[in-house]
Amino acid sequence: xxxxxxxxxxxxxxxxxxxxxxxxxxxxxxxxxxx
Amino acid sequence: xxxxxxxxxxxxxxxxxxxxxxxxxxxxxxxxxxxxxxxxxxxxxxxxxxxxxxxxxxxxxxxxxxxxxxxxxxxxxxxxxxxxxxxxxxxxxxxxxxxxxxxxxxxxxxxxxxxxxxxxxxxxxxxxxxxxxxxxxxxxxxxxxxxxxxxxxxxxxxxxxxxxxxxxxxxxxxxxxxxxxxxxxxxxxxxxxxxxxxxxxxxxxxxxxxxxxxxxxxxxxxxxxxxxxxxxxxxxxxxxxxxxxxxxxxxxxxxxxxxxxxxxxxxxxxxxxxxxxxxxxxxxxxxxxxxxxxxxxxxxxxxxxxxxxxxxxxxxxxxxxxxxxxxxxxxxxxxxxxxxxxxxxxxxxxxxxxxxxxxxxxxxxxxxxxxxxxxxxxxxxxxxxxxxxxxxxxxxxxxxxxxxxxxxxxxxxxxxxxxxxxxxxxxxxxxxxxxxxxxxxxxxxxxxxxxxxxxxx
Numbered sequence: 001x002x003x004x005x006x007x008x009x010x011x012x013x014x015x016x017x018x019x020x021x022x023x024x025x026x027x028x029x030x031x032x033x034x035x
Numbered sequence: 036x037x038x039x040x041x042x043x044x045x046x047x048x049x050x051x052x053x054x055x056x057x058x059x060x061x062x063x064x065x066x067x068x069x070x071x072x073x074x075x076x077x078x079x080x081x082x083x084x085x086x087x088x089x090x091x092x093x094x095x096x097x098x099x100x101x102x103x104x105x106x107x108x109x110x111x112x113x114x115x116x117x118x119x120x121x122x123x124x125x126x127x128x129x130x131x132x133x134x135x136x137x138x139x140x141x142x143x144x145x146x147x148x149x150x151x152x153x154x155x156x157x158x159x160x161x162x163x164x165x166x167x168x169x170x171x172x173x174x175x176x177x178x179x180x181x182x183x184x185x186x187x188x189x190x191x192x193x194x195x196x197x198x199x200x201x202x203x204x205x206x207x208x209x210x211x212x213x214x215x216x217x218x219x220x221x222x223x224x225x226x227x228x229x230x231x232x233x234x235x236x237x238x239x240x241x242x243x244x245x246x247x248x249x250x251x252x253x254x255x256x257x258x259x260x261x262x263x264x265x266x267x268x269x270x271x272x273x274x275x276x277x278x279x280x281x282x283x284x285x286x287x288x289x290x291x292x293x294x295x296x297x298x299x300x301x302x303x304x305x306x307x308x309x310x311x312x313x314x315x316x317x318x319x320x321x322x323x324x325x326x327x328x329x330x331x332x333x334x335x336x337x338x339x340x341x342x343x344x345x346x347x348x349x350x351x352x353x354x355x356x357x358x359x360x361x362x363x364x365x366x367x368x369x370x371x372x373x374x375x376x377x378x379x380x381x382x383x384x385x386x387x388x389x390x391x392x393x394x395x396x397x398x399x400x401x402x403x404x405x406x407x408x409x410x411x412x413x414x415x416x417x418x419x420x421x422x423x424x425x426x427x428x429x430x431x432x433x434x435x436x437x438x439x440x441x442x443x444x445x446x447x448x449x450x451x452x453x454x455x456x457x458x459x460x461x462x463x464x465x466x467x468x469x470x471x472x473x474x475x476x477x478x479x480x481x482x483x484x485x486x487x488x489x490x491x492x
Contacts, residue, residue: 002236002248003234003236003237005305006227006232006233006236006305006306006309007233007234008302009224009301009302009303009305009306009309010224010227010228010233010302010306012299012302013220013221013223013224013299013302013303013306014220014221014224016220016299017216017217017218017219017220017221017222018217018220018221019077020077020080020081020213020216020217020220021214021217021218021221023077023081023213024210024213024214024217028054
């Protein structure tokens with residue numbers, strides 16, 4: 001169970017990081033003006 | 036450390052500064068203070084996560100976990116848990132104050148000008164000291180790890196933060212926070228992967244004591260409850276978190292941004308605690324905040340170490356920039372504007388930017404000159420929860436709250452916390468934060484009850 005928890009936690013963390021990274025990359029021109 | 040790792044760290048800091056310059060310089064007060072109140076949910080999530088995941092919730096938690104094990108997951112979980120609760124019930128209400136620029140401003144709307152003054156001054160002191168505290172802690176930890184002098188680390192680490200916080204206000208703070216979040220979220224879990232324990236947690240169990248896998252970690256129940264309460268209440272609605280709610284596009288997005296950031300804390304804290312336990316097993320005898328960095332150094336290959344160190348820099352800078360920004364806004368909006376009510380938005384913006392520079396430089400000087408100040412700063416750090424938090428939450432939920440009860444709660448909470456900490460020497464090990472919060476609520480409800488009774492009589 002501990003094993004599964006560690007793998008799932010790492011997976012969620014990396015996916016969230018990639019999601020935000022891609023969002024910034026795609027939205028930067030808009031964010032730059034809107035922010 | 037290899038030169039490739041240093042290059043990765045230098046590229047990362049350079050990229051942050053470049054992106055800041057590319058984002059336009061702030062020209063409006065509302066841009067500077069609350070990013071024109073147009074932050075989408077994903078940005079609120081990323082920036083709030085990066086802000087509350089500070090050095091304490093990485094290096095500090097890992098060090099404690101190395102010593103006591105997974106009980107620190109239970110303790111650390113109090114932070115994401117309160118973030119979810121705040122997101123569900125309080126953050127949307129906070130966002131409804133669409134004319135306000137700061138938490139002091141909101142408190143002023145609810146409880147009147149004296150409370151705005153007190154909250155503004157507390158917020159200013161709290162945030163300014165935290166900037167210095169983070170700079171000092173950062174300098175010591177990185178110096179211990181790399182061999183570079185703490186002074187150099189403090190200056191090199193804090194100057195870019197001052198620059199981008201003054202340049203673009205909260206908009207660049209949030210943008211850089213989101214970038215820092217992306218880097219730290221991808222980089223930090225790699226420590227577990229490269230340690231070899233990701234698919235072999237069973238072998239870890241044989242290397243640390245069984246106590247590491249219990250829910251109490253050997254703590255007496257009273258101490259464990261005290262720690263959980265301190266973590267739950269200690270960081271509720273700190274000024275930088277309130278700014279994220281005020282900057283959201285609408286109340287719904289403020290709430291869901293907070294809830295997502297809270298949910299993210301569940302896997303994050305688990306990873307940090309696991310890295311701490313891996314560090315404890317791999318480096319027996321080593322204690323303190325460097326355990327996280329030494330574990331990284333032990334397992335990560337060249338290049339990856341630089342990326343993870345950049346992630347650590349991000350963790351520190353994203354908390355520091357948010358506090359620096361909140362201190363400057365508290366100064367201009369809650370202190371200067373009350374002295375000069377006729378000050379124009381341009382003047383307030385200019386003063387906010389000057390304040391970022393001045394507070395940043397003073398924080399560096401303090402961090403360089405007064406290492407023994409850390410303990411004193413920690414006491415200031417414990418003053419937020421016993422004073423402002425409960426009246427703020429109640430005031431947001433109860434529209435007809437009596438104005439005098441806010442002031443009574445703040446004064447009683449501050450006095451009780453100070454007496455508990457300094458006068459009585461923390462009896463029974465109960466944190467001064469808890470004692471202050473109880474006194475705050477007794478005074479708050481006594482005054483509220485007398486007011487209601489007086490009105491109905």
